[in-house]
Structures are given as C-alpha cells and as structure tokens.
Amino acid sequence: MFKKLSAVLVATLVLAGCGSAPSQSRAEVDQGRCAGYGYQPGTDAFAKCMMTIDVAREKRDAQDHPSDARMKALSIERNGDTRFPICSAAGMDNNLDTFNNAWYGPNCRQR
Template identity: 40%
Template sequence: MQAKLCVAVILVAALGGCVTPAEQRAADEGRCRSYGFRQGTDPFANCLMAVDLDRSASQRARLESSFYGPGFYGPGWYPYRRW
C-alpha cells in the first residue's frame, strides 16, 4: 500500500510541472499583450514567434550544457562524448 502511495506522490509531483500547449500559448499571448501588442496584428504574431524562438534556444542551450557539461570543448577534445 505504501509503495502505491509513494508512486502516486512521485507521479503527481512529476506531472505538476507540465504545461499543456494551450496553457503555453495563453501565457505567450498574455506576455505579448503585456508588451502592448494587439492580438491579430503582425507585431503580435512577431512577438509570439520571438517568444517561441527564445524558448527553443533556451531549451537547446540547457540540453547542450547538461549533455556536454561546462567547458567540454577544450584543447584536444572531440565534439562527441567518449563513453
């Protein structure tokens, strides 16, 4: 019984940080509206695109830093990890 409870708690904690695409879109739209852009205009669409590109770049940087680690590319190193 305790194992099931432990698994349930871990599952709830893991899924608690998940954001659905609809929630992410609403947050992005709110962010662009807070900058003063009106929905349905080209600048608003550009703002949404810039926010999405920024998020993608952040995710890519976070992935690269976690995989290779800081300072991986030093003298004599190859661009792949030696296992």
Template identity: 40%
Template sequence: MRPAIIVFSAAILPLALAGCQTMTPEERRAADQRSCAGYGFKPGTDAMARCLLDLDLDRRADMRSWRDQQARTMWGPMYVERRIIIKED
C-alpha cells in the same frame, strides 16, 4: 515498510507534477497572446507576431539547454573508485 513508501512517492511525484504542467498548443498560444498583449502589443500587428515568435524561440532554446544539461549529467563519464586498504601490523 517505510522504504517502500519513499520509493512509491519518488515514482509518483514526477508523474503528478508532469500532469500539472501539460498545456495544449491552443492553451499555450492563448497564454502567449495574453503575455504579448500585457506588454502592450496589439493583435494582428507585426510587433505582436514578433513577440509571439520571440516567446516560442525562447521556449525552444530553454528546452535545448535543459536537454543538453540532462545529456551531460546522465551520459557523462562514469568514475569508479576502488579503495585499497592497507593494514599495517
């Protein structure tokens, strides 16, 4: 019964964590605006717009990097090892 609990936990944990990290576009924009305001940028200025753009570009670059890393590890070459056991008399 214990392996079933481990398998169940392994299946549910990623779903629970994904649910915690979901932000709507409006929430993300508000968080980005708070971040840029925290850096000292004033709303409605070109500097604020540039800060928001930089945050979005950084987020997209991080996502591309993560996606590329996942593709390399998931679809990389597969090595199969066949061991040959030789018994000596």
C-alpha cells in the same frame, strides 16, 4: 525494510501526482504575455512578439540539451572510464549510432 521502502515509493508517487497539468497551453500563455505588453492580437507587432518568445524558448531549450554530436563525442571520450555505465537502449536519453552500431548518451560511455 520492505514496508519502509513501500512507504517511500507510495509517498513519491503521491507527490508526483500532485503536479497538475497547466490549465493554459503554451501558446495561450505566450499570447497573454504579448497582450500584457500592449500588443493587439492580429497585428504584426503581436506576431513579432510571439515569434520572439518562441525563438528565445528554442534557444534556451537548445542550450539545456546537449547536441546529438556533442553527446556522441562525450560518450566516446568516456570509453574506459568505469564511473560511467555503458550506454544501452535502457537509457531514456540515449540514441543509437547506426554507423558504429553503438549506443551513446549524455550520462554514459560507448563500450
């Protein structure tokens, strides 16, 4: 049993290491996209293209991550629901509500 578990763990770590860091930064990729659209670096149109890509990324990221207030409301709504663990500092996405001195997060309940 231990050997099988160890083998699975090693395989998982090896596969996780296969994902390499991108060779280009996000800004370089965005600059390449805008240049590909025909905009010349240093022009107002190029700057507007870069800004449009950045604003779209921020909007997409905001939709992907629930707002802090929404996470807090979800955690409070889940109180008493034993399907969700009690929030703690161990949760990577959890935050501390300093007013109520309680942890909250996207996948747990407040107490």
